[in-house]
Amino acid sequence: MKSNDLILQTSTRVVFFIIFLFSIHIFFAGHYTPGGGFVGGLLMASAIVLLLLAYDFKTVKEVLPFNYLAMTAIGMLIALTTAAGSLVFNVPFFTHWYDYFDIPLLGKTSIHTAMFFDIGVYLVVVGITLTIIEMIGGDN
Numbered sequence: 001m002k003s004n005d006l007i008l009q010t011s012t013r014v015v016f017f018i019i020f021l022f023s024i025h026i027f028f029a030g031h032y033t034p035g036g037g038f039v040g041g042l043l044m045a046s047a048i049v050l051l052l053l054a055y056d057f058k059t060v061k062e063v064l065p066f067n068y069l070a071m072t073a074i075g076m077l078i079a080l081t082t083a084a085g086s087l088v089f090n091v092p093f094f095t096h097w098y099d100y101f102d103i104p105l106l107g108k109t110s111i112h113t114a115m116f117f118d119i120g121v122y123l124v125v126v127g128i129t130l131t132i133i134e135m136i137g138g139d140n
Contacts, residue, residue, distance in 0.1 A: 005054070012054035019047035027122060037118030041125025048130055057134070068127040068134065075123025082117040 023043035030036025051060045086095040098112030 009054045012050055016047050016051055019043055019050070023047065027118065030118060031112070031114060037121030038125055040118075041122040042129065044122070044126050045129035045133075048126075049133060052133065052137070057137075068131045070127075071123050072127030072131065075120045075125075075127060077120070079117050079120025079124065082113050082120060085113065 023040045026035040026043060027037060027040030030040065048060070048064065051063070083094055086093055089095075096113040096117070098110055098114075100108055100110050103109045
């Protein structure tokens, strides 16, 4: 089904990037405030669902040519590897490590393994949500 709603399509082009940027903000803010990989992933999935509402599956697939099942598998692998990494260092499960680094343009920044775990969760949530949406509403 091809939609011809000019107002929805035009506003979606702007709103998609606003939701996307807010998703990234929630992802990074999740280490110190509520949010993180799960909520950020849901926001990203909702931005893509908005694209699907404004356009059709074929158009969105051309713009975002991701295999969502592979995205889910990669996210799960990242999350499990990060969580199980504590077993390699003989510390309790889910023990995370962090340190401060001087990164150009960002300055002194803390990087910790919880961020990598959240990246995995983010990818799993986006991948699973969009796989479900594709299976329910796909016109294959």
